[in-house]
Amino acid sequence: MRILHTMLRVADLDKSIDFYTRILGMTLLRKHDYPEGKFTLAFVGYGREEENSVLELTYNWGVEEYELGTGFGHIAIGVNDIFKACEDIKKSGGNVIREPGPMKHGTTIIAFVTDPNGYKIELIQE
Structure with missing residues (x-):
């Protein structure tokens, strides 16, 4: 499976x-x-x-907006260079809502961006 x-x-x-x-x-x-x-x-x-x-x-067709709700969290994507990825996303017109840095209460380097619908995407430094 x-x-x-x-x-x-x-x-x-x-x-x-x-x-x-x-x-x-x-x-x-x-x-x-x-x-x-x-x-x-x-x-x-x-x-x-x-x-x-x-x-x-x-x-x-014809639906112009959705309520995201409180149940969905985010999609996670692993990246090789999180700092470059965030810069590239910004240069391309994307929205970085949390700059790269250690996660709260941990050491993993993460960042967050949003898509055009407001869905959150977490970038994780691999």
């Missing part, structure tokens, strides 16, 4: 695909419209779905 994907509902699919591909360096793996259901699914990730867990971005 393995985790296949995590689904996020997004309000602007093009903006979300741009963020995850251009700013975070993922690849758009596939995208399909479902006209009868009035939604589009786009799958993005760092490798093929057969070998990696990916994100499913779900756009429900």
Whole structure:
């Protein structure tokens, strides 16, 4: 068994695909419209779905905003150079909401960014 994907509902699919591909360096793996259901699914990730867990971005046609709720925490991504990653994200127009530094009560170096929908992504120095 393995985790296949995590689904996020997004309000602007093009903006979300741009963020995850251009700013975070993922690849758009596939995208399909479902006209009868009035939604589009786009799958993005760092490798093929057969070998990696990916994100499913779900756009429900006509929905412009979602409440994020209090149950969801964040997505975590390992990076080789967290300081460079944050600088690159800022230069690309991304939003770093916590600069790189040790986690509270620990030594792991982390940072946080948000995607266009407000979802938090934790960057962890590998």
